[in-house]
Amino acid sequence: MSNLHLYDSLTGALRRFEALNAPHVGMYVCGPTVYSDVHLGNTRTFLSFDLLFRYLKHLGYQVRYVRNITDAGHLENDADAGEDKIAKKARLEQLEPMEIVQRYTLGFHAVMQAYNALPPSIEPTATGHIVEQMELIKKLLADGYAYEAKGSVYFSIETYLQNHPYGELSGRSIDDLETGTRELEGQTDKRHPLDFALWKKAMPEHIMRWPSPWSEGFPGWHLECSAMSTKYLGSEFDIHGGGMDLKFPHHECELAQNKGATGHGGARYWLHANMLTLNGKRMAKSTGNTLDPRDLLTGQSEHLSKAYSPGAVRFFMHQAHYRSVLDFSDSALQAAEKGYHRLLASMQILRKRPAQGPEQGTWNFGEWDAACTEAMNQDLNSPILIAQLFEATKAIAADQNDPKVLGVSGAKELLGRMEVWMYEVLGLAPEHQANNQQWQKALDSAMSVVLDLRQKARETKNWPASDALRDTLAEGGIVVLDGPEGSSYRLE
C-alpha cells in the first residue's frame, strides 16, 4: 500500500510500515495532562503526530487515531505522600477538579484547532475509563503480575522478568535502573524498587477518588493508556506515539502492563517525537521555561519580537525532523516565516498563470513529485519535502519567463500537488484566503482607489506624492508592490 518507513524505538531501526489490517491503521498517542495550559513543546509533539496522521490518510489508510486526555491526575511522585496534580491545582484556584479539567481541555482543543491539527478519531479520558482500568488490574492480579499492599496495587517487576524482558524500549538494564533508583519515603509497600503503582489508596486530602475492590483510590499513571489503547485498538495495534520524555518510564511500564495482561506489547511501532527547546533548554511546565502557543499568535511574549501566523509556526516546526531536538528562537521563526511566505507567493503566481505555452512542459514534474513522496516515506522527512517545495518554486519562476518550462497542464498539475503537500500533508492551512472575505473585499476596493491615485501621480512624475502614499500605507502594514503590469499590494 505504501513504501513508508518509520523509525521504531523498540527495535531502534527504520522499519517498513506494514499495517496489521490494511487499509485500517490503529494509532495511539499519549495526550496532555490537563492541569495547565499546553505549551509550545507539547504542541510540537502533537503536530508531529498530526503530520503522521495526515500522511497516513494521504496514503489512503483509514486511520483510527486515539489520543487520550489525562484528567485523573498523576502522583507527584511514587510515594504515599504524593498528591494528585489536578486536585492540587483545584485547591489552589478554589475550583472543582473537573472544572480545571474542562478549562484546560477546551484550551488544548483551541490550540490544536488554531494550529490546524486534525482532531483524533477518539479522545478518551482517563476518568471515563476507571472501570476498564480496574479490569486490567484484576487481570494482572489474577495472573500474578501484580500484588496488593495496604489498599494499593503494584506491578511486580520481578514476576514480569520471569517471562519478559524489562527495559527493552528505553534500552536500560535492570541493574542500571536500580542504581538510579532513589530511596523515597513510603516506598516500603513495594516489594521491588522498580515496581510501580497500578492503584493507589487515596489519602484523606485526595479529592479525585473512586471505590475499588482494594480501596477508595485512584489509578496509577501508566494504566490509562494500556486500558484505553486496548479497548479501542485491541491488544495488538499499529502505532504508539508520544513525546521522547515519555519513553521511560511511562511507555516502558505501559508495554509491561500490556504484555502482562494480554501477552502483546500493544503497538508494533513505537514512535517518539523529540523535544522543543527554548533557549537551549527543554520546555517544561514545571520549570517555567515555556512559551504559550497562543502567545505566538499575538506576539505577547518576552521571547518574541512580533506575532506569527499558525502556518508560519507549523512551517518552522516541520522544517526540522520530528526526531531531532528543535531549538526555538524568534530569529529562527522569522527566517522560517519568510521562506513560508515566499512559498505561498509562488503558489499564488501559479494560480494566476495565464494558459500559455505548450500543454506539457520540460520540467520533470513526475520526478519532483516522487522525490516529495520519497522524503515523506523516509520516516516523515518533512525538511526534505519542504526543500523539494522550494525546488518547485524555482521552476515556477523560470516558467514566468518561459512558459515552456511548466506548460499549461503541467502548471495546473504542479499547483494541485503543491496544495496537497502544503495543505493536506503539512497542514498549512490557506489562512489568508479563508477568513475575513468581507474585509478583504472592502480593502481591495479601497486599495484600488488609492493605487489608482498613486499611479496618476507617477504618470505625472509627482514622486513626492506617490512616495508619500507608499510610505503611509507601509506604516499601516500595507506593502505596495510595483510591477511591470502596474502596482499591487500585500499585507505585511
Add this chain to the structure above:
RNA sequence: GGUCUCGUGGCCGAGUGGUUAGGCAAGGCUCUGCAAAAGCCUGUACAGCGGUUCGAAUCCGCUCGAGACCUCCA
C-alpha cells in the same frame, strides 16, 4: 554518578563512505523614477585528536562541549 543522543558553513536545519540539501542572512547582478518585491549568480561546512579505508564530515576509539532520561512533564 548511570543510560542515551547529539555537535554541520554567519544563523536555522537535512543528508551521506567518493556526486549541489533547502531556508534565512550576506555579497554581486537584473528589473525599477527611487525603493520594495521578485528573479539569477556566489559561498564549499560538517567540534578536536587519533585509527580503519584507495578514499570519511559519514565507520571505530579517545577528548572537549551540549542536551534528554534516570523523578510528574510532549
